Amino acid sequence: MHYRRYLKRKNYSNHTIKNYLNRLKHFLVWLPVPVELAEPVHVKHYIDTLLEKRLGPQTINGHLVAIRSFYYYLQDEEELEVANPAVRGLALRLPDPLPRHLQGHQVAALFSAITKKRDLAMFMLMLRCGLRVEEVANLTLGAIDYGRNQIMVRCGKGAKDRIVFINIDAADVLAAYLQIRPSTPEQRIFLVEKGMYKGKPISVRGIQKRIEYYSRKSGVPVSCHQLRHTMATELLNAGADVVTLQYLLGHRRIKTTMRYARLSNQKARNDYYLSMTKVEEKSGTTVTWNVRC
Known part of the structure; x- marks a missing residue:
């Protein structure tokens, strides 16, 4: 399909391309008119359909992006004179909740419940290195550089x-898993350990099921992404720079990383008192209050 090649030329990941094609397929099946006759009113009705299915605003906006991209493709690549029905202004307003992270006692409770060396290594990479679940699933043996203590x-x-x-x-926990990992030509590090897919790379959903299991076992509500949130929050509270955190997390926009800065109230507290001490030292005065009881 030419549209797939169009997306590949934009350097989209395979995961993104799959999502775009899947969302476009749903829209085209639903669309009551030929593709070239679609208008904004049709897209509005489609949004209503997605809302009736109880899809979230972010998911629905993802559908709009896929539709808009397809019509850009028709205009630019196929040179068709069609109007793009996914006009700006149709996107749903998104809530802006703060990232949820784990407290210290929750981290301790969760990891005390993890007994498998493979699982301990996977989730420590999320907690300490800030890896996404997809990045853990795709991590290869050649990506680990123990000499420099880094991962590509x-x-x-x-x-x-x-x-x-x-x-x-x-x-240490990664090395412990690699010592017991079966010898296999498979380069991806984390493998399925039993069942018909034994020895095959564990999937993203397989990793998510493991964290769901440990969440029930430990009584700690947690997801893979919350481990990444926890690393970000802990680094900021320890004094890490936001730009450094942006690089470590792989955020394209600093605005995304700044959401963690809003959450990092301990850093704000420390910065306030440190700065206020300097203000007082510079002015040479300390304000005291005469309060009558």
Whole structure:
């Protein structure tokens, strides 16, 4: 399909291309008129249909992006004189909740419930290195550089490569898993350990099912992405720079990383008192209050 090649030329990841094609398929099956006759009113009705299916605003906006991209393709590549029905202004307003992270006692409770060396290594990479679940699933043996204590994350979100650093506790549990990992030509690190797919790379959904299992076992409500949120929050509270965190997390926009800065109230507290101390030292005065009881 030419549209698939069009998306590949834009350097979209395979995951993104799959989502675009799937969302476009649903729209074209629903569309009551030929593709070239679609108008904004049709897209509005389609949004209503998705809302009736109880899809969230972010998911629905993803459908709009896929539809809009397809019509750009028709205009630019196929040179068809068609209007793009997915006009600007149709997107749903998104809530802006703060990222949820784990408290120290929750981290301890969760990891005390993890007994498998493979699972411990997977989730420590999320907690200490900030890897996404897809990045853990696709991690290969050649990406680990123990000499430099770093990991090359290839084709992360947005098909971008980046280097992350591995702390000693994460390095130790990863090394412990690699010692018992079956010898196999498969380069991806984390493998299925039983069943008909034994020895095959574990899937993203397989990893998510493991964290769901440990969440029930430990009584800690947690997802894979919350481990990444926890790393980001802990680094900011410890004084890490937002730009550094942006690089480590692989965020394209600093605005995304700044959401963690809003959450990092401990850093704000520390910065406030440190700065206020400097203000007082510079002015040479300390304000005191005469309060009558």
